[in-house]
Amino acid sequence: GQQVMQIPQYQHVQEGEDFTTYCNSSTTLSNIQWYKQRPGGHPVFLIQLVKSGEVKKQKRLTFQFGEAKKNSSLHITATQTTDVGTYFCAGGSQGNLIFGKGTKLSVKP
């Protein structure tokens, strides 16, 4: 069945360093969504990408959707301690979301 792979599983960075997580789907996606889940919390919607090659920015966060609509990335510039959490990509296909396993980000002050 359809799978969404996400790497790395864990990332430890020093505050101020950059961070990137990558997402790959086994099939072409209609859209990709990114969520952030704080420890003990629930996934919170960050952004949705729909168009091939689309790039969107939210302050220090940059999201990209691949040309083939099978991969995506999230890049955080100059991480802060408030960025701590698990970042999930979720591929939209046939009306439901297939989530990756997430990348858990820890930031050392």
Add this chain to the structure above:
Amino acid sequence: DAGVTQSPTHLIKTRGQQVTLRCSPKSGHDTVSWYQQALGQGPQFIFQYYEEEERQRGNFPDRFSGHQFPNYSSELNVNALLLGDSALYLCASSLRTGVGETQYFGPGTRLLVL
């Protein structure tokens, strides 16, 4: 404007029992999806309800069933609980547009099966 609400927040059951979880969608939303999130994993899609019918289903056994009411709220029922059913159950609501609906998650119900 209330967001997605779920009840109860926590639940402890024993193997073989049955459980019902409840979800009220965000105001204005008509579609409810349910997800199971095991510890350290991403949410896994269980099923989606729209217009009081199950529209899509993930790879979950028939022990998992649901319902959507005319006010768009929804229930998730799990019969014959297994230890492996212990997880965070998330409800997500959206407005059906046919193209990549953004889903808004509730706080979840943490189910522990002993």
